[in-house]
Amino acid sequence: MVSQLVSTTLVGVEARFVRVEVDLATGLPGVHVVGLPDTAVGESIHRVRSALRSVEKPLPPRRVTVNLAPGDLRKEGPRFDLAIALGVLGAGQHFPPESLEDSVVLGELSLDGGLRPVRGVLNTALAMREKGLRRLLLPQENLAEVIWVEGLELWPAASLGQLLGWLRGESRRPPVAVARALAPLKTDAPGRLDEVVGQPMGRLALEVAAAGGHHLLWVGPPGCGKTLLSRCLPELIPDLAEGEAVEVAAVRSALGQSGVPERAAPLAEPHCRISATALLGGQLPGEVSRAHRGVLFLDEVTEFARDSLEGLRTAMESGWVEVGRARQRWRYPARFQLVAACNPCPCGFFGDPLRPCGCPLARRKAYLGKLSGPIRDRLDLQVLLARPGARECWALPQGDSRLSRQRVAGARLRQKERGCLNRDLSRAFFQETGEVDADGWDFLFDYATRNQLSARAMEKLLRVARTLADLGDRPSVGDDELGQAVHFRCLDRFE
Numbered sequence: 001m002v003s004q005l006v007s008t009t010l011v012g013v014e015a016r017f018v019r020v021e022v023d024l025a026t027g028l029p030g031v032h033v034v035g036l037p038d039t040a041v042g043e044s045i046h047r048v049r050s051a052l053r054s055v056e057k058p059l060p061p062r063r064v065t066v067n068l069a070p071g072d073l074r075k076e077g078p079r080f081d082l083a084i085a086l087g088v089l090g091a092g093q094h095f096p097p098e099s100l101e102d103s104v105v106l107g108e109l110s111l112d113g114g115l116r117p118v119r120g121v122l123n124t125a126l127a128m129r130e131k132g133l134r135r136l137l138l139p140q141e142n143l144a145e146v147i148w149v150e151g152l153e154l155w156p157a158a159s160l161g162q163l164l165g166w167l168r169g170e171s172r173r174p175p176v177a178v179a180r181a182l183a184p185l186k187t188d189a190p191g192r193l194d195e196v197v198g199q200p201m202g203r204l205a206l207e208v209a210a211a212g213g214h215h216l217l218w219v220g221p222p223g224c225g226k227t228l229l230s231r232c233l234p235e236l237i238p239d240l241a242e243g244e245a246v247e248v249a250a251v252r253s254a255l256g257q258s259g260v261p262e263r264a265a266p267l268a269e270p271h272c273r274i275s276a277t278a279l280l281g282g283q284l285p286g287e288v289s290r291a292h293r294g295v296l297f298l299d300e301v302t303e304f305a306r307d308s309l310e311g312l313r314t315a316m317e318s319g320w321v322e323v324g325r326a327r328q329r330w331r332y333p334a335r336f337q338l339v340a341a342c343n344p345c346p347c348g349f350f351g352d353p354l355r356p357c358g359c360p361l362a363r364r365k366a367y368l369g370k371l372s373g374p375i376r377d378r379l380d381l382q383v384l385l386a387r388p389g390a391r392e393c394w395a396l397p398q399g400d401s402r403l404s405r406q407r408v409a410g411a412r413l414r415q416k417e418r419g420c421l422n423r424d425l426s427r428a429f430f431q432e433t434g435e436v437d438a439d440g441w442d443f444l445f446d447y448a449t450r451n452q453l454s455a456r457a458m459e460k461l462l463r464v465a466r467t468l469a470d471l472g473d474r475p476s477v478g479d480d481e482l483g484q485a486v487h488f489r490c491l492d493r494f495e
């Protein structure tokens with residue numbers, strides 16, 4: 001007797017369907033798993049054996065063959081435990097096998113028959129919705145990830161015994177209350193930005209970055225508040241749309257973290273010693289994908305490995321990372337906003353009025369030179385931060401993050417009408433739309449001539465000025481906005 005069930009495996013963040021076939025045949029007793037299983041799938045037989053004993057349906061003394069199809073798809077992890085156990089029970093006629101038609105089965109078993117959560121349950125639910133599969137048997141602990149997915153019949157269970165009772169009609173399945181939509185998250189509560197003392201330039205830069213989606217670089221000595229300011233950026237970014245929140249949650253679910261969709265923009269802050277694989281991804285999504293639709297904060301950015309920064313550049317261009325070798329490749333979403341931070345020089349005190357810097361010019365240049373040109377080109381905002389003075393440290397925090405959030409939301413709305421974030425505005429946009437007034441052009445050409453700016457640098461100024469105008473609800477960009485924008489170009493001064 002052969003039974004067939006459907007389960008899924010993860011390829012990147014995408015769930016692919018796997019048919020689990022179990023055959024009980026006469027012959028020497030034993031279990032054989034075929035279909036390119038990795039070692040974790042092989043181990044699952046031991047767990048299945050114990051779990052079956054716990055429901056008093058021990059593995060029959062037959063030749064058991066488990067086939068995972070398609071055979072050329074790599075299967076990983078203990079996620080097939082439940083499907084294999086139910087396959088054995090179905091083949092042994094312990095429940096009517098047709099009761100699992102249209103169903104997908106996911107879950108890891110413990111030795112006593114309990115069900116443990118697995119990765120990628122949300123990704124599975126999304127794939128099912130696309131394919132029109134209806135019913136999902138899943139571990140109770142994974143329920144929160146998928147409870148809001150419409151059109152699915154969810155069977156969350158705590159153990160194999162519980163599921164078997166339902167399938168045999170011995171006990172009634174409790175109804176699952178399906179949540180309709182994601183709750184809006186951002187409230188009017190004050191944020192962390194309200195705790196920041198001083199740093200008016202830093203706050204303005206955050207507001208501009210949040211409004212226009214601009215990538216941002218802080219340059220400043222140790223202890224000037226680069227990290228604190230960076231961590232405030234996600235709270236200024238407007239709530240994610242439902243589709244975006246689901247994309248973010250699917251990455252987390254594939255990582256085995258909570259896959260419950262949230263409206264808040266995520267923040268990832270990897271350490272500078274991180275490997276390129278952990279940053280960009282491998283078999284699992286990397287930090288750049290954890291920052292998808294949110295903020296990637298790289299402190300000490302000049303200390304990151306060269307190949308890491310190179311991979312970062314590709315992700316910033318396309319919004320995706322592709323990793324792996326010829327036979328196995330994974331593609332992960334990575335549309336993040338970069339916030340990078342570095343010292344002005346190796347010792348950290350170049351430009352400090354009180355502490356002298358002992359770094360020779362060549363070393364200073366080499367230090368900032370580690371930020372390659374193509375990445376630098378994408379950093380619209382380059383902000384010089386100074387260490388707060390003694391008096392400033394004791395001042396009361398100023399400003400109101402709620403007002404900042406309102407201004408950002410307004411600026412985003414104006415960009416939506418224009419069709420893209422200001423960080424993606426092209427040169428042609430400014431040439432064709434007449435959004436820069438005559439005074440603005442005069443100022444720009446004059447400033448660019450005096451400071452020998454490249455065309456690309458002028459573009460950056462225009463984009464930042466456009467965001468400043470949006471924040472102030474002004475229709476066109478003038479010399480005021482451009483005059484403010486030139487303060488966000490501190491790298492010029494270092495070269």
Ligand SMILES: [Zn+2]
Pocket residue numbers: 345346347348349350357358359
């Ligand atoms: Zn120095």
